Amino acid sequence: MDIKRAAQLIEETLVNGIILVSVKEKIEYNVKILEVVLDGNIDSSNLEETHLEIASKIDSLLDDDAYLEVTTPGLESPINSIEQLQNNTNKYIYFESDVYCGNADLLEVNLTNQTISVSVNLKGRYKKMEVQYSMIKNLRNAVKF
Numbered sequence: 640m641d642i643k644r645a646a647q648l649i650e651e652t653l654v655n656g657i658i659l660v661s662v663k664e665k666i667e668y669n670v671k672i673l674e675v676v677l678d679g680n681i682d683s684s685n686l687e688e689t690h691l692e693i694a695s696k697i698d699s700l701l702d703d704d705a706y707l708e709v710t711t712p713g714l715e716s717p718i719n720s721i722e723q724l725q726n727n728t729n730k731y732i733y734f735e736s737d738v739y740c741g742n743a744d745l746l747e748v749n750l751t752n753q754t755i756s757v758s759v760n761l762k763g764r765y766k767k768m769e770v771q772y773s774m775i776k777n778l779r780n781a782v783k784f
Contacts (some may be wrong), residue, residue: 655685673705675710676710739759753772753773
């Protein structure tokens with residue numbers, strides 16, 4: 640299967656803030672699966688419809704003995720790029736850097752300066768911080784309790 644072509648067709652299918660995270664082939668229990676991971680504005684209300692749209696778009700590329708799996712990365716999924724981070728503005732994240740390590744509210748992502756603005760809780764007081772994206776060592780979505 641041509642993964643790059645499949646990814647291109649899937650990208651063309653996505654609307655309403657849904658973004659493609661990855662496309663890969665895998666084998667589980669001797670079954671070939673094309674795994675498509677989506678993020679952004681995707682939830683249980685639009686996952687089935689999106690799955691059907693993707694299936695119809697890439698059906699000719701999918702091997703006859705392969706299955707299509709459309710999924711999301713989960714609640715505490717890793718964030719792998721600044722562009723992906725930008726899609727998480729106004730959400731709760733966890734990151735590690737030299738200046739701070741912990742959870743924060745993501746306020747803004749500046750692609751030009753490659754910086755993020757966050758609000759962190761330091762001993763009961765909220766502080767706004769600006770952090771260079773290149774200084775972030777670990778970054779993921781977080782769940783606020």
